Amino acid sequence: MDPSALMAEIESLKTKMAEQEELNAATFDTLFIILSAIIISFMQGGLALLEAGMVASKNVQHILMKNLFDVCFGTIAFWLVGYAFAFGDDTGIGFIGMSEFAGIWPDIVNRDWFFLWTFCTVTASIISGALAERTDFRAYAWFVLVECAIVFPVLLHWGWHPDGWLLHLDPISYKDFAGAGLVHFHSGTMAFMGAWLVGPRLGRFDPAVDQSRFKPHNVPLYILGVFALWMGWYSFNTGSNFGISRGGYEVVSVIAANTTLSGTLGAVTCFVIESYLNRKELTYDLEALANGVLSGLVAICGGCNSMYPWGAVLTGIGAGISFILFKYLCFWIKVDDPLGASAVHGAAGFWGVFMAGLLNKETGGMPMQVAAQFIGLASVLAWSVCWSLAIWLPCKWMGIMRCPPEEEEIGQDVHLHGGSGYRYHMDALPGEVIETCSPRNLGVENKLTAPSSENGHEAKV
Secondary structure, eight states: OOHHHHHHHHHHHHHHHHHHHHHHHHHHHHHHHHHHHHHHHTHHHHHHHHHHHHSOGGGHHHHHHHHHHHHHHHHHHIIIIIHHHHHSOBOSSSSOBOOOOTTOSOTTHHHHHHHHHHHHHHHHHHHHGGGTTTBOHHHHHHHHHHIIIIIHHHHHHHHHSTTOGGGGOSSSOOOOSSOIIIIIIHHHHHHHHHHHHHOOOTTTTOTTSOGGGGSOSOHHHHHHHHHHHHHHHHHHHHGGGOOSTTTHHHHHHHHHHHHHHHHHHHHHHHHHHHHHHTTTTTOOOHHHHHHHHHHHHHHHTTTTTSOOHHHHHHHHHHHHHHHHHHHHHHHHTTOOOTTOHIIIIIIHHHHHHHHHHHSOTTTTTOHHHHHHHHHHHHHHHHHHHHHHHHHHHHHHHHTOSBOOHHHHHHOHHHHHHSSOSOOOGGGGSOHHHHHHTSHHHHTOOSOOEEEOTTTSSEEEO
16 A cells, blocks of 8 residues: 555544544533533522522512522523623623624534523522512512623623633733622622612511511421532532533542532531520521531632632631621621522622632732732622612612512512412311311310411411
């Protein structure tokens, strides 16, 4: 065989092998991204469980409807214009994209849109918790559409688009791998602003009112939600690597380990602090343990791919402390955040962005890197505060920010959905059976209790 022909055949074979390798890598990466997005989308289920358990039983249907509304209407907004503003061709100044509207993009872009859609709708649902139990649904619906169409997508463009201005800071760019700042600090800031603008729930912070009525009405639901979120967080962080080929499998291994360490250390820190604060009563705070997990998971999003394990430990500890401090600050200034979203996502997200710059394996501790992180935080804060005012102040002026007092008192389930979110067995019994079996007619002391339609705690039957 002619040597030149043989060499040509070998080169052709090498080319085909390289092409096949590229195809295999793209296939595996696409599968990884799609599966990650599917798992992340179930974080909506975790948020639904958590929020349903945290609110009063009289508002369960309404909070669940708001979460489903986020997903459905937020999807339309993100598909029509949101993705274009986030990842369309840059206008030249790194501020916003202006192409690929309404699904007019190459087929492969559907993969990226699907993954980022989960981030967008989860962000809106996080904010909803701070507005629970007293917000007019019209104001909330308006917020969801603007958040998913404009507010969150523009932040994505700044921090994650190749031409975004935060990635072109000189000499070192802003680092936020999975959204400690762009997702969580942003959502925590808007949650705080929303809770402040709408005002506290009736009776909250009133010393004459029993404050136990504002505790979770269904702890099992709440804790199941925390576990579901924790599991989804692994895909939230590992999926942000956008692949496992070409060494990506090593990166996602680091991410998974760091996510675990930070979440658990956040929980341990909160539990220890609250146990110490409650040492005289000898009580243990389950909410602190659960919120500590979430705070640690939030904080590690910033640098989960670029920290050593000891960095994840420090990040989790600091996240737990940040949550505790901000929780008590909100109580002191009387900002009513029913789910603690501003503390879990805002305070811990701030800490996570800072630690992502301080403990980065390559640039950690460099003054310019820390400065870049604070520039990013300041820009996210300013953007979130301005849009919070732009969205909710007009609603407040028009009188549609807060639901009427009678709706809040009786519960949004009865007022807006035609009845309670729960059906109890005794409701289905004939009236004469209930009367015959009542403690009064049986001569039994009236100690039978059932969940109250007012606040989910015990009420006399």
